[in-house]
Amino acid sequence: MRDIHNILILTGAGISAESGVATFRGPGGLWEGHRVEDVCTPEALERDRAQVHRFYDARREQLAAVEPNAAHRALARLDAEWAGDLLLVTQNVDDLHERAGSKRLLHMHGELKSALCARCEARQPWEAALPPGHICPACGASALRPDIVFFGEMPYRMDVIEQALAKADLFVSIGTSGAVYPAAGFVQTARYHGAATLELNLDPSEGSLWFAESRMGPAGTLVPAWVDELLG
Structure with missing residues:
Protein backbone atom coordinates (compact mmCIF):
# COMPACT_ATOMS: atom_id res chain seq x y z
CA MET A 1 0.00 0.00 0.00
CA ARG A 2 1.29 3.45 -0.89
CA ASP A 3 1.70 6.15 1.74
CA ILE A 9 -14.45 9.70 2.14
CA LEU A 10 -17.99 8.71 1.16
CA THR A 11 -20.81 9.12 3.67
CA GLY A 12 -24.37 7.84 3.50
CA ALA A 13 -27.58 7.85 5.49
CA GLY A 14 -26.10 5.86 8.36
CA ILE A 15 -23.95 8.74 9.57
CA SER A 16 -26.92 11.09 9.89
CA ALA A 17 -29.30 8.45 11.28
CA GLU A 18 -27.57 8.82 14.65
CA SER A 19 -28.62 12.49 14.64
CA GLY A 20 -32.24 11.52 14.06
CA VAL A 21 -32.40 12.00 10.29
CA ALA A 22 -34.58 9.30 8.72
CA THR A 23 -32.74 6.82 6.51
CA PHE A 24 -33.79 6.57 2.90
CA ARG A 25 -35.62 3.27 3.01
CA GLY A 26 -37.59 2.32 6.08
CA PRO A 27 -39.89 -0.65 6.69
CA GLY A 28 -41.59 -1.79 3.50
CA GLY A 29 -39.25 0.31 1.35
CA LEU A 30 -40.93 3.52 2.44
CA TRP A 31 -39.22 6.87 2.93
CA GLU A 32 -40.92 8.67 5.82
CA GLY A 33 -44.21 7.03 4.87
CA HIS A 34 -43.91 7.66 1.11
CA ARG A 35 -43.05 5.34 -1.73
CA VAL A 36 -39.77 6.45 -3.30
CA GLU A 37 -41.47 6.45 -6.69
CA ASP A 38 -43.91 9.10 -5.42
CA VAL A 39 -41.37 11.61 -4.17
CA CYS A 40 -37.95 10.99 -5.70
CA THR A 41 -38.28 10.52 -9.47
CA PRO A 42 -38.66 12.96 -12.38
CA GLU A 43 -41.96 11.24 -13.15
CA ALA A 44 -43.25 11.98 -9.64
CA ARG A 59 -37.60 17.39 5.33
CA ARG A 60 -36.01 20.84 5.14
CA GLU A 61 -38.02 21.97 8.16
CA GLN A 62 -36.94 18.87 10.11
CA LEU A 63 -33.29 19.92 9.88
CA ALA A 64 -33.89 22.49 12.62
CA ALA A 65 -34.56 19.64 15.06
CA VAL A 66 -31.31 17.71 14.48
CA GLU A 67 -27.66 18.40 15.24
CA PRO A 68 -24.33 17.03 13.98
CA ASN A 69 -23.13 14.03 15.94
CA ALA A 70 -19.68 12.83 16.97
CA ALA A 71 -19.02 11.31 13.54
CA HIS A 72 -19.75 14.57 11.71
CA ARG A 73 -17.54 16.47 14.15
CA ALA A 74 -14.69 13.97 13.81
CA LEU A 75 -14.72 14.32 10.01
CA ALA A 76 -14.69 18.10 10.35
CA ARG A 77 -11.66 17.79 12.62
CA LEU A 78 -9.95 15.58 10.02
CA ASP A 79 -10.76 18.16 7.34
CA ALA A 80 -9.20 20.91 9.42
CA GLU A 81 -6.07 18.99 10.45
CA TRP A 82 -5.23 16.75 7.48
CA ALA A 83 -2.35 18.31 5.54
CA GLY A 84 -2.85 16.23 2.41
CA ASP A 85 -5.69 16.28 -0.10
CA LEU A 86 -9.09 15.31 1.26
CA LEU A 87 -12.52 15.19 -0.32
CA LEU A 88 -15.67 14.33 1.63
CA VAL A 89 -18.39 13.16 -0.75
CA THR A 90 -21.80 12.74 0.85
CA GLN A 91 -24.91 11.07 -0.50
CA ASN A 92 -26.89 12.92 2.18
CA VAL A 93 -28.92 16.02 1.40
CA ASP A 94 -28.88 17.40 4.95
CA ASP A 95 -26.46 20.10 6.11
CA LEU A 96 -24.95 18.31 9.11
CA HIS A 97 -21.43 18.07 7.65
CA GLU A 98 -21.41 21.83 7.04
CA ARG A 99 -22.73 22.59 10.48
CA ALA A 100 -20.03 20.40 12.01
CA GLY A 101 -17.41 22.44 10.14
CA SER A 102 -16.41 20.37 7.09
CA LYS A 103 -15.16 22.51 4.19
CA ARG A 104 -13.76 20.10 1.61
CA LEU A 105 -17.22 18.74 0.90
CA LEU A 106 -19.31 17.72 -2.11
CA HIS A 107 -23.03 16.81 -2.10
CA MET A 108 -23.42 14.33 -4.94
CA HIS A 109 -27.20 13.96 -4.47
CA GLY A 110 -28.05 17.61 -3.93
CA GLU A 111 -29.02 19.67 -0.90
CA LEU A 112 -32.24 20.35 0.95
CA LYS A 113 -31.22 23.96 1.52
CA SER A 114 -30.89 24.71 -2.18
CA ALA A 115 -33.39 25.37 -4.97
CA LEU A 116 -32.68 24.47 -8.60
CA CYS A 117 -34.21 26.14 -11.65
CA ALA A 118 -35.42 23.45 -14.04
CA ARG A 119 -35.17 25.98 -16.89
CA CYS A 120 -31.72 27.59 -16.56
CA GLU A 121 -30.18 25.29 -13.89
CA ALA A 122 -29.25 28.21 -11.63
CA ARG A 123 -29.13 27.43 -7.92
CA GLN A 124 -30.36 29.52 -5.00
CA PRO A 125 -29.75 29.02 -1.26
CA TRP A 126 -33.15 28.13 0.19
CA GLU A 127 -34.27 27.92 3.83
CA ALA A 128 -38.07 28.32 3.67
CA ALA A 129 -40.89 26.36 2.04
CA LEU A 130 -40.71 26.03 -1.74
CA PRO A 131 -44.23 25.60 -3.14
CA PRO A 132 -44.52 25.13 -6.92
CA GLY A 133 -44.49 28.31 -8.99
CA HIS A 134 -41.63 30.20 -7.34
CA ILE A 135 -39.84 32.52 -9.76
CA CYS A 136 -36.17 31.90 -10.55
CA PRO A 137 -34.23 35.11 -9.79
CA ALA A 138 -31.76 34.26 -12.57
CA CYS A 139 -34.09 33.75 -15.55
CA GLY A 140 -37.57 34.71 -14.37
CA ALA A 141 -39.14 31.31 -15.06
CA SER A 142 -41.55 29.80 -12.53
CA ALA A 143 -39.46 26.63 -12.52
CA LEU A 144 -37.77 26.29 -9.12
CA ARG A 145 -37.66 22.75 -7.74
CA PRO A 146 -35.85 21.02 -4.87
CA ASP A 147 -32.14 20.76 -5.68
CA ILE A 148 -32.24 16.99 -5.23
CA VAL A 149 -30.88 14.33 -7.58
CA PHE A 150 -33.85 12.09 -8.30
CA PHE A 151 -33.59 8.46 -9.33
CA GLY A 152 -32.78 8.42 -13.03
CA GLU A 153 -30.82 11.70 -12.86
CA MET A 154 -27.02 12.04 -12.95
CA PRO A 155 -25.37 12.75 -9.58
CA TYR A 156 -23.52 16.04 -9.28
CA ARG A 157 -19.79 16.61 -9.87
CA MET A 158 -19.01 13.08 -11.04
CA ASP A 159 -15.98 14.40 -12.92
CA VAL A 160 -14.48 15.74 -9.70
CA ILE A 161 -15.28 12.52 -7.83
CA GLU A 162 -13.72 10.33 -10.51
CA GLN A 163 -10.54 12.42 -10.44
CA ALA A 164 -10.37 12.14 -6.66
CA LEU A 165 -10.90 8.36 -6.81
CA ALA A 166 -8.09 8.00 -9.34
CA LYS A 167 -5.55 9.70 -7.08
CA ALA A 168 -6.80 8.49 -3.69
CA ASP A 169 -4.42 6.62 -1.43
CA LEU A 170 -7.27 5.77 0.93
CA PHE A 171 -10.99 5.38 0.27
CA VAL A 172 -13.31 5.24 3.27
CA SER A 173 -17.04 4.51 3.15
CA ILE A 174 -19.13 5.47 6.20
CA GLY A 175 -22.76 4.59 6.83
CA THR A 176 -23.66 3.53 3.29
CA SER A 177 -25.85 0.68 2.07
CA GLY A 178 -23.62 -0.17 -0.89
CA ALA A 179 -26.79 -0.55 -2.97
CA VAL A 180 -27.13 2.77 -4.81
CA TYR A 181 -24.98 3.35 -7.88
CA PRO A 182 -22.77 5.01 -8.92
CA ALA A 183 -21.62 5.51 -5.31
CA ALA A 184 -21.71 1.77 -4.65
CA GLY A 185 -19.02 1.32 -7.31
CA PHE A 186 -16.57 3.85 -5.86
CA VAL A 187 -14.75 1.20 -3.82
CA GLN A 188 -14.02 -0.84 -6.94
CA THR A 189 -12.69 2.21 -8.76
CA ALA A 190 -10.50 3.12 -5.79
CA ARG A 191 -9.12 -0.41 -5.58
CA TYR A 192 -8.38 -0.40 -9.30
CA HIS A 193 -6.21 2.68 -8.81
CA GLY A 194 -4.38 1.11 -5.86
CA ALA A 195 -6.05 2.79 -2.90
CA ALA A 196 -6.44 1.21 0.50
CA THR A 197 -10.12 0.71 1.32
CA LEU A 198 -11.97 0.87 4.64
CA GLU A 199 -15.65 0.48 5.49
CA LEU A 200 -17.12 1.89 8.72
CA ASN A 201 -20.73 0.78 9.02
CA VAL A 223 -15.41 7.49 13.09
CA PRO A 224 -13.85 9.46 16.00
CA ALA A 225 -11.68 6.44 16.85
CA TRP A 226 -10.52 6.13 13.23
CA VAL A 227 -9.76 9.86 12.97
CA ASP A 228 -7.76 9.71 16.21
CA GLU A 229 -5.84 6.76 14.79
CA LEU A 230 -5.17 8.51 11.46
CA LEU A 231 -4.05 11.79 13.01
CA GLY A 232 -1.98 10.01 15.62
Whole structure:
Protein backbone atom coordinates (compact mmCIF):
# COMPACT_ATOMS: atom_id res chain seq x y z
CA MET A 1 0.00 0.00 0.00
CA ARG A 2 1.29 3.45 -0.89
CA ASP A 3 1.70 6.15 1.74
CA ILE A 4 -1.50 7.98 2.62
CA HIS A 5 -1.67 11.55 1.37
CA ASN A 6 -4.92 11.75 -0.60
CA ILE A 7 -8.13 10.65 1.13
CA LEU A 8 -11.60 10.27 -0.32
CA ILE A 9 -14.45 9.70 2.14
CA LEU A 10 -17.99 8.71 1.16
CA THR A 11 -20.81 9.12 3.67
CA GLY A 12 -24.37 7.84 3.50
CA ALA A 13 -27.58 7.85 5.49
CA GLY A 14 -26.10 5.86 8.36
CA ILE A 15 -23.95 8.74 9.57
CA SER A 16 -26.92 11.09 9.89
CA ALA A 17 -29.30 8.45 11.28
CA GLU A 18 -27.57 8.82 14.65
CA SER A 19 -28.62 12.49 14.64
CA GLY A 20 -32.24 11.52 14.06
CA VAL A 21 -32.40 12.00 10.29
CA ALA A 22 -34.58 9.30 8.72
CA THR A 23 -32.74 6.82 6.51
CA PHE A 24 -33.79 6.57 2.90
CA ARG A 25 -35.62 3.27 3.01
CA GLY A 26 -37.59 2.32 6.08
CA PRO A 27 -39.89 -0.65 6.69
CA GLY A 28 -41.59 -1.79 3.50
CA GLY A 29 -39.25 0.31 1.35
CA LEU A 30 -40.93 3.52 2.44
CA TRP A 31 -39.22 6.87 2.93
CA GLU A 32 -40.92 8.67 5.82
CA GLY A 33 -44.21 7.03 4.87
CA HIS A 34 -43.91 7.66 1.11
CA ARG A 35 -43.05 5.34 -1.73
CA VAL A 36 -39.77 6.45 -3.30
CA GLU A 37 -41.47 6.45 -6.69
CA ASP A 38 -43.91 9.10 -5.42
CA VAL A 39 -41.37 11.61 -4.17
CA CYS A 40 -37.95 10.99 -5.70
CA THR A 41 -38.28 10.52 -9.47
CA PRO A 42 -38.66 12.96 -12.38
CA GLU A 43 -41.96 11.24 -13.15
CA ALA A 44 -43.25 11.98 -9.64
CA LEU A 45 -42.34 15.65 -10.04
CA GLU A 46 -44.19 15.79 -13.35
CA ARG A 47 -47.21 13.90 -12.02
CA ASP A 48 -47.71 15.64 -8.66
CA ARG A 49 -45.37 18.61 -8.26
CA ALA A 50 -47.16 19.83 -5.13
CA GLN A 51 -46.67 16.53 -3.27
CA VAL A 52 -42.98 16.36 -4.12
CA HIS A 53 -42.43 19.96 -3.00
CA ARG A 54 -44.35 19.36 0.26
CA PHE A 55 -42.25 16.30 0.99
CA TYR A 56 -38.96 18.16 0.66
CA ASP A 57 -40.35 21.20 2.48
CA ALA A 58 -41.08 18.92 5.44
CA ARG A 59 -37.60 17.39 5.33
CA ARG A 60 -36.01 20.84 5.14
CA GLU A 61 -38.02 21.97 8.16
CA GLN A 62 -36.94 18.87 10.11
CA LEU A 63 -33.29 19.92 9.88
CA ALA A 64 -33.89 22.49 12.62
CA ALA A 65 -34.56 19.64 15.06
CA VAL A 66 -31.31 17.71 14.48
CA GLU A 67 -27.66 18.40 15.24
CA PRO A 68 -24.33 17.03 13.98
CA ASN A 69 -23.13 14.03 15.94
CA ALA A 70 -19.68 12.83 16.97
CA ALA A 71 -19.02 11.31 13.54
CA HIS A 72 -19.75 14.57 11.71
CA ARG A 73 -17.54 16.47 14.15
CA ALA A 74 -14.69 13.97 13.81
CA LEU A 75 -14.72 14.32 10.01
CA ALA A 76 -14.69 18.10 10.35
CA ARG A 77 -11.66 17.79 12.62
CA LEU A 78 -9.95 15.58 10.02
CA ASP A 79 -10.76 18.16 7.34
CA ALA A 80 -9.20 20.91 9.42
CA GLU A 81 -6.07 18.99 10.45
CA TRP A 82 -5.23 16.75 7.48
CA ALA A 83 -2.35 18.31 5.54
CA GLY A 84 -2.85 16.23 2.41
CA ASP A 85 -5.69 16.28 -0.10
CA LEU A 86 -9.09 15.31 1.26
CA LEU A 87 -12.52 15.19 -0.32
CA LEU A 88 -15.67 14.33 1.63
CA VAL A 89 -18.39 13.16 -0.75
CA THR A 90 -21.80 12.74 0.85
CA GLN A 91 -24.91 11.07 -0.50
CA ASN A 92 -26.89 12.92 2.18
CA VAL A 93 -28.92 16.02 1.40
CA ASP A 94 -28.88 17.40 4.95
CA ASP A 95 -26.46 20.10 6.11
CA LEU A 96 -24.95 18.31 9.11
CA HIS A 97 -21.43 18.07 7.65
CA GLU A 98 -21.41 21.83 7.04
CA ARG A 99 -22.73 22.59 10.48
CA ALA A 100 -20.03 20.40 12.01
CA GLY A 101 -17.41 22.44 10.14
CA SER A 102 -16.41 20.37 7.09
CA LYS A 103 -15.16 22.51 4.19
CA ARG A 104 -13.76 20.10 1.61
CA LEU A 105 -17.22 18.74 0.90
CA LEU A 106 -19.31 17.72 -2.11
CA HIS A 107 -23.03 16.81 -2.10
CA MET A 108 -23.42 14.33 -4.94
CA HIS A 109 -27.20 13.96 -4.47
CA GLY A 110 -28.05 17.61 -3.93
CA GLU A 111 -29.02 19.67 -0.90
CA LEU A 112 -32.24 20.35 0.95
CA LYS A 113 -31.22 23.96 1.52
CA SER A 114 -30.89 24.71 -2.18
CA ALA A 115 -33.39 25.37 -4.97
CA LEU A 116 -32.68 24.47 -8.60
CA CYS A 117 -34.21 26.14 -11.65
CA ALA A 118 -35.42 23.45 -14.04
CA ARG A 119 -35.17 25.98 -16.89
CA CYS A 120 -31.72 27.59 -16.56
CA GLU A 121 -30.18 25.29 -13.89
CA ALA A 122 -29.25 28.21 -11.63
CA ARG A 123 -29.13 27.43 -7.92
CA GLN A 124 -30.36 29.52 -5.00
CA PRO A 125 -29.75 29.02 -1.26
CA TRP A 126 -33.15 28.13 0.19
CA GLU A 127 -34.27 27.92 3.83
CA ALA A 128 -38.07 28.32 3.67
CA ALA A 129 -40.89 26.36 2.04
CA LEU A 130 -40.71 26.03 -1.74
CA PRO A 131 -44.23 25.60 -3.14
CA PRO A 132 -44.52 25.13 -6.92
CA GLY A 133 -44.49 28.31 -8.99
CA HIS A 134 -41.63 30.20 -7.34
CA ILE A 135 -39.84 32.52 -9.76
CA CYS A 136 -36.17 31.90 -10.55
CA PRO A 137 -34.23 35.11 -9.79
CA ALA A 138 -31.76 34.26 -12.57
CA CYS A 139 -34.09 33.75 -15.55
CA GLY A 140 -37.57 34.71 -14.37
CA ALA A 141 -39.14 31.31 -15.06
CA SER A 142 -41.55 29.80 -12.53
CA ALA A 143 -39.46 26.63 -12.52
CA LEU A 144 -37.77 26.29 -9.12
CA ARG A 145 -37.66 22.75 -7.74
CA PRO A 146 -35.85 21.02 -4.87
CA ASP A 147 -32.14 20.76 -5.68
CA ILE A 148 -32.24 16.99 -5.23
CA VAL A 149 -30.88 14.33 -7.58
CA PHE A 150 -33.85 12.09 -8.30
CA PHE A 151 -33.59 8.46 -9.33
CA GLY A 152 -32.78 8.42 -13.03
CA GLU A 153 -30.82 11.70 -12.86
CA MET A 154 -27.02 12.04 -12.95
CA PRO A 155 -25.37 12.75 -9.58
CA TYR A 156 -23.52 16.04 -9.28
CA ARG A 157 -19.79 16.61 -9.87
CA MET A 158 -19.01 13.08 -11.04
CA ASP A 159 -15.98 14.40 -12.92
CA VAL A 160 -14.48 15.74 -9.70
CA ILE A 161 -15.28 12.52 -7.83
CA GLU A 162 -13.72 10.33 -10.51
CA GLN A 163 -10.54 12.42 -10.44
CA ALA A 164 -10.37 12.14 -6.66
CA LEU A 165 -10.90 8.36 -6.81
CA ALA A 166 -8.09 8.00 -9.34
CA LYS A 167 -5.55 9.70 -7.08
CA ALA A 168 -6.80 8.49 -3.69
CA ASP A 169 -4.42 6.62 -1.43
CA LEU A 170 -7.27 5.77 0.93
CA PHE A 171 -10.99 5.38 0.27
CA VAL A 172 -13.31 5.24 3.27
CA SER A 173 -17.04 4.51 3.15
CA ILE A 174 -19.13 5.47 6.20
CA GLY A 175 -22.76 4.59 6.83
CA THR A 176 -23.66 3.53 3.29
CA SER A 177 -25.85 0.68 2.07
CA GLY A 178 -23.62 -0.17 -0.89
CA ALA A 179 -26.79 -0.55 -2.97
CA VAL A 180 -27.13 2.77 -4.81
CA TYR A 181 -24.98 3.35 -7.88
CA PRO A 182 -22.77 5.01 -8.92
CA ALA A 183 -21.62 5.51 -5.31
CA ALA A 184 -21.71 1.77 -4.65
CA GLY A 185 -19.02 1.32 -7.31
CA PHE A 186 -16.57 3.85 -5.86
CA VAL A 187 -14.75 1.20 -3.82
CA GLN A 188 -14.02 -0.84 -6.94
CA THR A 189 -12.69 2.21 -8.76
CA ALA A 190 -10.50 3.12 -5.79
CA ARG A 191 -9.12 -0.41 -5.58
CA TYR A 192 -8.38 -0.40 -9.30
CA HIS A 193 -6.21 2.68 -8.81
CA GLY A 194 -4.38 1.11 -5.86
CA ALA A 195 -6.05 2.79 -2.90
CA ALA A 196 -6.44 1.21 0.50
CA THR A 197 -10.12 0.71 1.32
CA LEU A 198 -11.97 0.87 4.64
CA GLU A 199 -15.65 0.48 5.49
CA LEU A 200 -17.12 1.89 8.72
CA ASN A 201 -20.73 0.78 9.02
CA LEU A 202 -23.34 -0.37 11.51
CA ASP A 203 -23.77 -3.59 9.51
CA PRO A 204 -21.95 -5.01 6.48
CA SER A 205 -23.02 -3.20 3.31
CA GLU A 206 -23.89 -4.92 0.07
CA GLY A 207 -20.38 -4.09 -1.11
CA SER A 208 -18.46 -5.18 1.99
CA LEU A 209 -16.55 -7.88 0.11
CA TRP A 210 -14.76 -5.17 -1.92
CA PHE A 211 -13.19 -3.52 1.12
CA ALA A 212 -9.81 -4.57 2.45
CA GLU A 213 -11.01 -3.78 5.98
CA SER A 214 -14.47 -3.42 7.52
CA ARG A 215 -15.26 -2.17 11.01
CA MET A 216 -18.80 -2.61 12.30
CA GLY A 217 -20.49 -0.39 14.87
CA PRO A 218 -22.13 3.03 15.33
CA ALA A 219 -20.58 5.83 13.27
CA GLY A 220 -20.48 8.03 16.35
CA THR A 221 -18.04 5.56 17.92
CA LEU A 222 -16.11 4.24 14.93
CA VAL A 223 -15.41 7.49 13.09
CA PRO A 224 -13.85 9.46 16.00
CA ALA A 225 -11.68 6.44 16.85
CA TRP A 226 -10.52 6.13 13.23
CA VAL A 227 -9.76 9.86 12.97
CA ASP A 228 -7.76 9.71 16.21
CA GLU A 229 -5.84 6.76 14.79
CA LEU A 230 -5.17 8.51 11.46
CA LEU A 231 -4.05 11.79 13.01
CA GLY A 232 -1.98 10.01 15.62
